[in-house]
Amino acid sequence: MKPRRWNLIETEIVYRTPIFDLHRRHSGHPHRGRRDFFVIDAPHWVNIIPLTDDGAVVMVKQFRHGIRGFTLEIPGGMVDPEDETPKHAARREMVEETGYDSRRISFLGRVHPNPAIEENYCYTFLAREVRMVGKPHASGAEETDVVLVPLRTIPRLIVSEKITHALVIAAFSFFHVYNPPANKLGNR
Amino acid sequence: MKPRRWNLIETEIVYRTPIFDLHRRHSGHPHRGRRDFFVIDAPHWVNIIPLTDDGAVVMVKQFRHGIRGFTLEIPGGMVDPEDETPKHAARREMVEETGYDSRRISFLGRVHPNPAIEENYCYTFLAREVRMVGKPHASGAEETDVVLVPLRTIPRLIVSEKITHALVIAAFSFFHVYNPPANKLGNR
Numbered sequence: 001m002k003p004r005r006w007n008l009i010e011t012e013i014v015y016r017t018p019i020f021d022l023h024r025r026h027s028g029h030p031h032r033g034r035r036d037f038f039v040i041d042a043p044h045w046v047n048i049i050p051l052t053d054d055g056a057v058v059m060v061k062q063f064r065h066g067i068r069g070f071t072l073e074i075p076g077g078m079v080d081p082e083d084e085t086p087k088h089a090a091r092r093e094m095v096e097e098t099g100y101d102s103r104r105i106s107f108l109g110r111v112h113p114n115p116a117i118e119e120n121y122c123y124t125f126l127a128r129e130v131r132m133v134g135k136p137h138a139s140g141a142e143e144t145d146v147v148l149v150p151l152r153t154i155p156r157l158i159v160s161e162k163i164t165h166a167l168v169i170a171a172f173s174f175f176h177v178y179n180p181p182a183n184k185l186g187n188r
Numbered sequence: 189m190k191p192r193r194w195n196l197i198e199t200e201i202v203y204r205t206p207i208f209d210l211h212r213r214h215s216g217h218p219h220r221g222r223r224d225f226f227v228i229d230a231p232h233w234v235n236i237i238p239l240t241d242d243g244a245v246v247m248v249k250q251f252r253h254g255i256r257g258f259t260l261e262i263p264g265g266m267v268d269p270e271d272e273t274p275k276h277a278a279r280r281e282m283v284e285e286t287g288y289d290s291r292r293i294s295f296l297g298r299v300h301p302n303p304a305i306e307e308n309y310c311y312t313f314l315a316r317e318v319r320m321v322g323k324p325h326a327s328g329a330e331e332t333d334v335v336l337v338p339l340r341t342i343p344r345l346i347v348s349e350k351i352t353h354a355l356v357i358a359a360f361s362f363f364h365v366y367n368p369p370a371n372k373l374g375n376r
Binding site: 002003004005006008014015017018019020022025027031032037038039040061062063064065066067068069070071109110111112113114115116117118119121122143144145155158159161164165166167169170172173174176177178179 | 190191192193194196202203205206207208210213215219220225226227228249250251252253254255256257258259297298299300301302303304305306307309310331332333343346347349352353354355357358360361362364365366367
């Protein structure tokens with residue numbers, strides 16, 4: 001028997017936070033009655049792999065409140081209302097968090113961070129030939145430490161759990177295997 | 189200047205749902221004062237790539253309430269209190285959702301689904317030589333449709349957005365590139 005769709009009967013915002021809202025979705029199913037499902041409502045997210053001319057990825061160390069510890073990530077964040085496109089948001093986050101910029105930005109792929117409880121996408125981009133154009137801006141509650149990581153060491157850092165963020169690993173997997181750039185620079 | 193750690197001052201559960209709780213963490217920082225951060229508290233998650241002898245991945249189609257649509261995923265779910273280990277949970281989910289089983293299960297890697305707002309890990313396993321041992325159990329609100337997908341088509345399904353779940357893509361990336369099994373069966 002094919003799985004059937006649940007139909008939304010009513011939805012209610014049960015809690016608001018500065019970065020997402022929690023919704024209760026009361027839904028009905030032809031065979032399974034009515035139930036509440038809880039969903040995180042957040043803007044789309046972006047991340048971006050900033051590559052220098054000589055094969056380094058510009059990464060950031062930052063404190064993450066979920067795990068109450070520091071992570072090693074590529075720059076990323078939310079698509080703000082002022083961002084015209086996800087690409088614009090990705091470039092803005094890269095400049096804000098690292099101080100590096102480039103005009104050579106291309107789309108690598110997009111994923112659902114968690115389709116069970118979130119509606120949003122995370123869009124991933126590649127920035128080639130990035131150059132330092134300024135200092136990172138520590139904004140609001142965020143402080144970042146910029147780290148240049150040789151691209152060839154990324155797989156090792158993933159397997160050894162120095163890089164653990166699923167959306168960062170998904171981003172690198174597009175670059176390495178699922179949607180590799182035709183001109184695979186930085187393989188040195 | 190190195191980024192500094194935020195210290196937890198007090199934490200409060202502001203909303204409970206059947207699959208996660210929402211916590212408010214009031215935290216303090218040496219340079220940035222005090223603020224509230226909101227975190228999803230959930231059990232660890234697991235997923236598993238079930239591979240048949242002849243190179244197919246046993247996948248499931250299911251309705252996901254976050255995106256209000258159907259996804260194509262590998263089996264997975266939460267580590268329940270009764271599960272002795274994440275491996276046990278992964279095998280249980282595989283049998284429940286697909287009706288396939290195997291004793292040849294190995295660990296591929298683990299990721300933080302979202303270290304900004306979640307503390308938990310998702311553990312990924314590979315099951316080789318899986319065989320059908322029964323029917324999937326449609327439990328509670330879940331109904332799944334089992335689909336056999338040739339392993340060689342997975343990269344194409346990721347790039348064409350037929351597979352969009354970040355944790356599923358991260359799982360396949362361990363298999364394909366970051367922690368490939370020594371005996372890479374199923375490459376036909």
